[in-house]
Amino acid sequence: MFRNNYDNDSVTFSPQGRIFQVEYAQEAVKQGSVVVGIVSKTHAVLAALKRNAEDLSSYQKKIIPIDAHYGIALAGLASDARVLSNFMKQQSLSSRLTYDRAISLAEITARIGHRAQVNTQHYGKRPYGVGLLIAGVDAKGPHLFEFQPSGVTQEMVACGIGARSQMARTYLERNLDHFEGSSRVELVKHALRALKDSLSQGRELTVDNTSVGVAGISEDFKLYEGQDIASWLDATFENREEGEEGESMEVDT
């Protein structure tokens, strides 16, 4: 029987140089419902699939505005995401109070990356079980960053994380050349189509299960849900056939 002796904490390397607990934390990201981000020359867009809409909760937070100029989308452990988003809000506020300027997205992303790395190198902690897409516009223009449980962060042109996000990434890679020049609405449409590709067979995006976040040059980051996204959904999937929504198995716990 196989017995892994190297996967019980994040301060132990396997003989191949892997840190399994960090990889397992990445699996927690894959348990979360899919989120997508894309950036153009003028805008940054996030789109997220929310948990089943028929349950009793008013709403599930998949996209969280952090400061006027950016927000995040999350996949994985919601309580870990809250810790990180609170940290980001504090850091962003501190930047405005101290320096009177919006924190750059590269900077705030590096800070949570640094914070996450600490948890992968000290016994008695665990990696954050959540992945984030950080999207917005700062002094250098629109940006999209991906944050991983390992503490790795990288600037992306487009990205999808969470359950079945490989399908979203495939869409994004195929359309990579179109993003830079896309208009605001085109960028939203691309994000929704990428999101749609990650749905299980027979499921559709609806005003109940979809969130969109948009920031642009001279446009603060804003979260759109419910009827606010109806026209985008109609415009994106105008010819779609009526179908039953399947069961969603992935949830952000």
Place this chain on the structure above:
Amino acid sequence: MFRNNYDNDSVTFSPQGRIFQVEYAQEAVKQGSVVVGIVSKTHAVLAALKRNAEDLSSYQKKIIPIDAHYGIALAGLASDARVLSNFMKQQSLSSRLTYDRAISLAEITARIGHRAQVNTQHYGKRPYGVGLLIAGVDAKGPHLFEFQPSGVTQEMVACGIGARSQMARTYLERNLDHFEGSSRVELVKHALRALKDSLSQGRELTVDNTSVGVAGISEDFKLYEGQDIASWLDATFENREEGEEGESMEVDT
């Protein structure tokens, strides 16, 4: 023989990205007797099933008033609930003393969620073994929040937690559309009916085993027990047949 190597503490991910100790703590919630919460446009209501009434204790605290404007219902470890409720009382008092205002329910809920998350990411602690429903009315109107051992919190329209609470949730989901417009007494009745559906075969709600908490716009949160709830019980189950109460197996320890 199956041997789980990943379920001994809350700082270890399983290869599938799960944190078993957090899930096991959730099981402690299911060992507690059922509690239900519903919110309308004007009121927030909690209802709870108390431990067997024939024993020697004067009463069992399933619903705890925290501040003038809200209270909580708990399922799970009572001593963990006391720690959290004391914390909430302090935070609420501090808000009134420092800012002269009632703390918002979203804020107080986020604070206990944050506190609980810490226990899921540091070796040597354990998750809280209790679930809470936080119900009341703040500056933004009536609210109901659910708190889970994982630190996840979410605003709910209606919710049931504890032993056999799935039956309560099924009732709540079926009647979801009626809550927003319900009157105070209708909301109490819905809560009692949901609670009743979670009882084991042959048991009934009585003035001895039932607690109700109500807050409304311009109505402070108040706990109702004993004869104070007799008329509600009569009005809700007026035609019920006389039956023997069964044995309750679930207890909050």
Place this chain on the structure above:
Amino acid sequence: MFRNNYDNDSVTFSPQGRIFQVEYAQEAVKQGSVVVGIVSKTHAVLAALKRNAEDLSSYQKKIIPIDAHYGIALAGLASDARVLSNFMKQQSLSSRLTYDRAISLAEITARIGHRAQVNTQHYGKRPYGVGLLIAGVDAKGPHLFEFQPSGVTQEMVACGIGARSQMARTYLERNLDHFEGSSRVELVKHALRALKDSLSQGRELTVDNTSVGVAGISEDFKLYEGQDIASWLDATFENREEGEEGESMEVDT
């Protein structure tokens, strides 16, 4: 062979949401000799079975006066009880010095409950291995509280803990309706009868093996032992037949 992987410390939940170490600590309570408490509208009474009287120690402390208005009875680890009783004495004294008032029994009970909970949620400590009955009279009248190793505390009308205390509780439940209106001496008699029911076959309560504590409105808590309880014993068991005392197996270690 059954191997329990979840019972080695108090920061690990079992897959069923149980914390075994807390339950095992409760077993330590059951190793202690039985103590009983009852409260009426005017008085609070404790009664305790002391360790075999033939040994060399002058006396065994089963009932400890804490402050003028209340005392405790203990079952389980005597050294743990001393730590808790010292803590209660300090807190009670502090209340008198700081606020010039007797601490309420609900308050002092909540404080030891809080203290005990901490030991169930931090690695490297263990739950207290002792159960307490806290009895006395404060500004709100007579009270009886039970404290458990889990940190759970609850107000009781009557209660019995320790070895074979189930028999005492059965007596108490059967006579529950009589307590509220009982006179001082009737309450003592009830307590002694409940205590007697928990003795093993053939054993009797004597002036050597029995302690009684009484507090009342306008009557400070006082411990009665030896000849001071002779008349109570005679009045309670006046017709009892002469019998050999059996061996007592339970001891408070």
Place this chain on the structure above:
Amino acid sequence: MFRNNYDNDSVTFSPQGRIFQVEYAQEAVKQGSVVVGIVSKTHAVLAALKRNAEDLSSYQKKIIPIDAHYGIALAGLASDARVLSNFMKQQSLSSRLTYDRAISLAEITARIGHRAQVNTQHYGKRPYGVGLLIAGVDAKGPHLFEFQPSGVTQEMVACGIGARSQMARTYLERNLDHFEGSSRVELVKHALRALKDSLSQGRELTVDNTSVGVAGISEDFKLYEGQDIASWLDATFENREEGEEGESMEVDT
């Protein structure tokens, strides 16, 4: 094969509510040579069997004077006893310096009991492996206290601890009624006879292997050894037959 999973530290309860490490520490007491204490209305007496007298050490400290009014006898780990006796000396001195009075024996005993309890409830420490008899005279008269590794302390009329001390205790129980009224010399004789009963077959008490400590009202605690105890030994065992001393297996390490 039996495998005890609950006996590796003093912060783990067994399923029966036992703390094995504390019980094992008590075994260390039984490895020490026997010591005996008795108290009368006027005097407190300690008697101890010293390690084999033929070895190279000048003497073995089984009885240690702590303050003018009391001393201790020890059985078990000598280095643990030194830590505790140093602590007692400091506390006693502090009482004299701060309050200008001799510390009460009940108080000093409670303090080492408290200190010992801490070691039974914190991971990374171990219980003290030594038992003590604390004997002397304070403002309330002569006293004898027993201290156990568990932190349990109790006032005794007479007590014996260490190897084969059960025989000493049997003697003491049989003569319990005589102690209160005994004269100084009678009390010493009782102690020596009890000590003698714990010797292995064929061994005798001699001026080389016996220590006696005595305190009385208006008589400071004093340690007697060598020829100072010859007359007591002669008076106590005047008719004893000449015999070879056997090997003593028990030692205080």
Place this chain on the structure above:
Amino acid sequence: MFRNNYDNDSVTFSPQGRIFQVEYAQEAVKQGSVVVGIVSKTHAVLAALKRNAEDLSSYQKKIIPIDAHYGIALAGLASDARVLSNFMKQQSLSSRLTYDRAISLAEITARIGHRAQVNTQHYGKRPYGVGLLIAGVDAKGPHLFEFQPSGVTQEMVACGIGARSQMARTYLERNLDHFEGSSRVELVKHALRALKDSLSQGRELTVDNTSVGVAGISEDFKLYEGQDIASWLDATFENREEGEEGESMEVDT
């Protein structure tokens, strides 16, 4: 079955005096894509293979400028590299602010070596899973240092680390005599050829997958990517045949 009892942490020596966790950390370096460094009398050059260029990220940081006079190339865990590079930036800045001079490369290398050693001698930490090449020009001329997870650092004439870097090192060893006198462009060509030798069969260096860093006497360290390196690639591999790029398996995680 072989079971290694000595490879679970970096504070345990094997019976042969090895510290396996440090060796495993070295394996993490080998999982990263290859980087190469060479130093001449006048210049220091770094060259790196970036992760597959077809994915969605804008770029992958394999070479990081630290101060005006030097930069680093990394192979292994990117988040560990960020921690170390941030530390180097702070130390370098501090040197300029405090002493108004560029920190020497030997000094900054020794500091990260010291920092890394600490992680190999304290339980609860893990070695850094990244190797670095530190290249630049200080008061003593051009330098190249290698940093290993063990904390070992050494000055090199040329070096290659990362996946298949053995091939690069073989090239470097064969051409060792040419480096000292090489011109700036010749040194870059050597670095690119060494890098090329570590590619898997059929892969080529392109403007998309190659980074180059150059510092020289009177020339600040600068990172070159994309079209900035086109002419170097052309000049180095002018006669290369057109080929399909193979799959790169090595990634810096």
Place this chain on the structure above:
Amino acid sequence: MFRNNYDNDSVTFSPQGRIFQVEYAQEAVKQGSVVVGIVSKTHAVLAALKRNAEDLSSYQKKIIPIDAHYGIALAGLASDARVLSNFMKQQSLSSRLTYDRAISLAEITARIGHRAQVNTQHYGKRPYGVGLLIAGVDAKGPHLFEFQPSGVTQEMVACGIGARSQMARTYLERNLDHFEGSSRVELVKHALRALKDSLSQGRELTVDNTSVGVAGISEDFKLYEGQDIASWLDATFENREEGEEGESMEVDT
């Protein structure tokens, strides 16, 4: 197969009340070459067998002068001995500086005993692996103390510790009556004879492998080695036959 579950640290008692790690530390003492000490009414003498004289080290420190009035002999781990001897030097110096008097040997011995006991009761430390003989003259005359890894210390008339020291102790016990009245030179001879008895077959004491330390009333402690001890050796073993020295297996590591 026997498997000892109680011998991995010094905070765990075995079911028989033993602390194995302390006993194992005592074994380290037995790995050291033998040292002997004797005290008379006027002098205190130490004698020690040094490691094989043919190796490359100038000398091995088996006897260490600590203060003008005393020194120590050691058997076991030399680096542990250095820590303890440094501590003793500091304490002795402090006594002279603060109180202008030589520290008593009983006092300094108690202090290292106390320090050693701490290491037997706290997890994460280990007992000192060295035994000491402390010999010298203080205000109360000549003294000899033995220090053991357990923290046990006792005053001795004569003592031998280290490899084969049982033979030395046998000699000492047989001549116990002669020591008190011995002259300085007689005491040294006794010590050398006892030391000789612990040598393996065929080995002899020589000026190269023997150290002697002497202190007396009005005579500071002094270490004698090499030719300084030639006359003592000659006088003690004047008739000895010439023999090959055997291999010494015991070493102080």
Place this chain on the structure above:
Amino acid sequence: MFRNNYDNDSVTFSPQGRIFQVEYAQEAVKQGSVVVGIVSKTHAVLAALKRNAEDLSSYQKKIIPIDAHYGIALAGLASDARVLSNFMKQQSLSSRLTYDRAISLAEITARIGHRAQVNTQHYGKRPYGVGLLIAGVDAKGPHLFEFQPSGVTQEMVACGIGARSQMARTYLERNLDHFEGSSRVELVKHALRALKDSLSQGRELTVDNTSVGVAGISEDFKLYEGQDIASWLDATFENREEGEEGESMEVDT
């Protein structure tokens, strides 16, 4: 199968009183290439074999000057050696700044010995995996000390540590009588010959693989490498035959 239960940390004694982790650390010393030291009445000399000279590093530090009057040679973990040598440099500098004198070699050696001992008695650390030869001249003349991972330090006339150093020690022991009176160049020759004896079959000492350090009365410690040692090599091995160098397996990691 043999299973050693006592070799996982340096705070556990084996039943034979050994500390295996300290012994394993000594094995790390044996993995390092050999270094040799000799002291005469006027000089102290170190000689070291460097790692294979054909690799890319400029040089490997086997001998490190610490202060004007002394230096060290190391065998084992290079990063551990750097920590110790930095500590020695600080201590030496501090001595010059505070007392205006060169630290004595006995003192600096005792300090690193003390520091190393701490790592053998505290859980969570590990012994240093490096051996050192400390050589130089202080106020008392030339000295050579050996430092071992156990913290043991001893003054030596001559010493060799590292891979195959037994051969070097054999040479040194055979020529022990010649060292004291040797001239500077004779001492260097002895050191080189001892070093040569530890080489594997067919290997030779060359200007590339050999380092020499020399200090004398009125001669500061200086490191000699490359052509600086050519004449010494020629003079020492003038008649040696030309041979292929074998593979060196030992490396300082």
